[in-house]
Amino acid sequence: MSDEIPEVLEERTNSAEKQVMEIEDELDKLAKGDLSYVGDPRLDKLLSDNEKLKHRLAVLENAIEKEKRGSTSAVVIKKPKILPTLVTDINSVDGTFCILDELINIFTLGITSAYPDLEDPPVNITLSGNNPKFGDYQCNSAMQISKLLKDRDVKTNPREVANNILNKTPTSPLVSKTEVAGAGFLNIYLNKQFAEHILNYILKFGVKPPPVKQQRIIVDFSSPNVAKEMHVGHLRSTIIGDSICRLLEFLKHDVMRINHLGDWGTQFGMLIAHLQDMYPDFKTHSPPIADLQAFYKESKKRFDEDEEFKKRAYACVVQLQAGQPDYIAAWKLICNVSLQDFQTIYDRLNIKIVPRGESFYHSRMMTDVKELKEKGYLEEDEGRLIMWPNPDNHDGIPLTIVKSDGGYTYDTSDMSAIKQRVQEEKCDRFIYVTDVGQYTHFVLIDACARRAGILSNDQRLEHVGFGVVLGEDKKKFKTRSGDTIKLRDLLDEGLKRALDKLIEKGRDKVLTPEELKQAQEAVAYGCIKYADLSHNRINDYVFSFDKMLDDKGNTAVYLLYSLTRIRSIARTAQISIEKLMEEAQKSGIKLNDETEWKLGKVLLRFPEVILKVSKELYIHSLCEYLYDICSAFTDFYDKCYCVEKDKSGNIVKIFYERLMLCEVTAKVMQKCLNILGLTTVSKM
Numbered sequence: 001m002s003d004e005i006p007e008v009l010e011e012r013t014n015s016a017e018k019q020v021m022e023i024e025d026e027l028d029k030l031a032k033g034d035l036s037y038v039g040d041p042r043l044d045k046l047l048s049d050n051e052k053l054k055h056r057l058a059v060l061e062n063a064i065e066k067e068k069r070g071s072t073s074a075v076v077i078k079k080p081k082i083l084p085t086l087v088t089d090i091n092s093v094d095g096t097f098c099i100l101d102e103l104i105n106i107f108t109l110g111i112t113s114a115y116p117d118l119e120d121p122p123v124n125i126t127l128s129g130n131n132p133k134f135g136d137y138q139c140n141s142a143m144q145i146s147k148l149l150k151d152r153d154v155k156t157n158p159r160e161v162a163n164n165i166l167n168k169t170p171t172s173p174l175v176s177k178t179e180v181a182g183a184g185f186l187n188i189y190l191n192k193q194f195a196e197h198i199l200n201y202i203l204k205f206g207v208k209p210p211p212v213k214q215q216r217i218i219v220d221f222s223s224p225n226v227a228k229e230m231h232v233g234h235l236r237s238t239i240i241g242d243s244i245c246r247l248l249e250f251l252k253h254d255v256m257r258i259n260h261l262g263d264w265g266t267q268f269g270m271l272i273a274h275l276q277d278m279y280p281d282f283k284t285h286s287p288p289i290a291d292l293q294a295f296y297k298e299s300k301k302r303f304d305e306d307e308e309f310k311k312r313a314y315a316c317v318v319q320l321q322a323g324q325p326d327y328i329a330a331w332k333l334i335c336n337v338s339l340q341d342f343q344t345i346y347d348r349l350n351i352k353i354v355p356r357g358e359s360f361y362h363s364r365m366m367t368d369v370k371e372l373k374e375k376g377y378l379e380e381d382e383g384r385l386i387m388w389p390n391p392d393n394h395d396g397i398p399l400t401i402v403k404s405d406g407g408y409t410y411d412t413s414d415m416s417a418i419k420q421r422v423q424e425e426k427c428d429r430f431i432y433v434t435d436v437g438q439y440t441h442f443v444l445i446d447a448c449a450r451r452a453g454i455l456s457n458d459q460r461l462e463h464v465g466f467g468v469v470l471g472e473d474k475k476k477f478k479t480r481s482g483d484t485i486k487l488r489d490l491l492d493e494g495l496k497r498a499l500d501k502l503i504e505k506g507r508d509k510v511l512t513p514e515e516l517k518q519a520q521e522a523v524a525y526g527c528i529k530y531a532d533l534s535h536n537r538i539n540d541y542v543f544s545f546d547k548m549l550d551d552k553g554n555t556a557v558y559l560l561y562s563l564t565r566i567r568s569i570a571r572t573a574q575i576s577i578e579k580l581m582e583e584a585q586k587s588g589i590k591l592n593d594e595t596e597w598k599l600g601k602v603l604l605r606f607p608e609v610i611l612k613v614s615k616e617l618y619i620h621s622l623c624e625y626l627y628d629i630c631s632a633f634t635d636f637y638d639k640c641y642c643v644e645k646d647k648s649g650n651i652v653k654i655f656y657e658r659l660m661l662c663e664v665t666a667k668v669m670q671k672c673l674n675i676l677g678l679t680t681v682s683k684m
């Protein structure tokens, strides 16, 4: 076998090693108390990059080992690469077509045929940005390839490489032209007929999801704790998690929406003991516990102050864990009070979620702990049983699987949960939506589940982390009196503010009372959701009704209003959708004006944006896209008449093709808003 391969691998290993060292340096600083990184979104990224790089390093080192061992074998059989098949006929594609993916295919062919000796050459395609001078998309691979060649002592420069690629790149009905520009960029211009074809498809058949391999995906979100306040952090998890589910459901995945409620643990001992005292006949007469938080506080006070009560509380835990029916009944009762409370919030926000709390894993935890123990994964530590991801490396913190009093923990339930999700639910993807503070918890669960053989190499836990909710004073979000904000009050205030806003705009004079109420709810809940979703989730986020109810800028109010305006254009011209479709049979959308062409190109990006967000789970990209559509639409509508009227307001000409473009815009916007969980209204 040639010596060349280990050399390349060694080089890659060196570079990966260097990156690991750099990141470890940063982490080191952090460990030494350099707090400037805390709460910084870059930290989260560094930590996850570090994990990935370590993994890659291990893979590469393994490969070197293998190569070294096998270096006596004589023949190398190069696996033939499976090259992509390209689109040759416009009519063979529909509205679900991802342009970026096809461009990657086209340039993969171009680059591999220009440089057949390069293994896995970089194929780097991006959107060109706003300047039409740079085309619609750009291929930036020439610089990287030129560098790779130089490292192998091949004399060349990026422009030459770009020209070579261009010569070998097959033509495509998607692309009108490609040019070499600047230092070696390849500027790609899309073909208008192709774009028109796709938009006409969407006009006829609606917005359909791009085809992807169907997966079974679990999304663990919301997950408040029984008998405690569901706080703004849980609200973020609820909103982000729901939107992720909607997106994945749109892509036709089999999505499990799971509410991993904190409904198990020693706190139930004192709650049950208190319940027995306060409502001795709780089994026959459902006690009127309206305020479970107050009930919790009372029982906690007794627990802390009354030794006798404390003892009883512990005894209750034992009975509960043993499955004693009376105790199970008491526990269920308490859980149901909380659950009903949570459900009112879900109903108001139109969110579906299935409760499956920590208690669900109770019996599984017993068997799972036994198994972990038997397989030697657990170690004793001051009476506890702990688990390290790597038995030879005790840096950082381990999982606590069994407490010194024999009880199980949050860690235990998450180990059992991941096992259940892999082995019983047979999920392909595992998504957890919590605050960034739990990042290390999930890294540990992932690593330990891998060590225990629960997760295989191609499976991983995905933590969708988000920052803290802050008040307008940039401090922790509290009421004026310093109490935590009740979600119900927050939603009520949203409703009130939304109504004020609509009245301020005089909408109460134009809308029927029913329309006004629909608009009020759509605006109130929409603005709370959108403000959360439109920010990069990793960052802390400032909760401000004034900002979220602004009708300018990237806000729900602006978007919802824009959509109703677009929808009203055909309506005021009294053109029915049937009439529009009839006209579409004759001509279809034409993108003649520069602003029409621009709007058309933004609309074409829908599948690309959806696919990207479904991989990375950063919903704000979808919000930015929605805002891009609105901006492009405004430019178009300012410049192009859809309906021409004479001086006395009579319609003299109707531009059907433009009304069709309005319709497609509305369809795409509507779909995006649905995915974000916003309710749209026809009038507001």
Ligand SMILES: NC(=[NH2+])NCCC[C@H](N)C(=O)O
Pocket (backbone or CB within 6 Å): 220, 222, 223, 224, 225, 260, 261, 262, 414, 417, 432, 433, 434
């Ligand atoms: N599988 C999980 N750990 N899900 C998240 C649970 C969130 C937890 N109940 C909390 O309030 O912080």
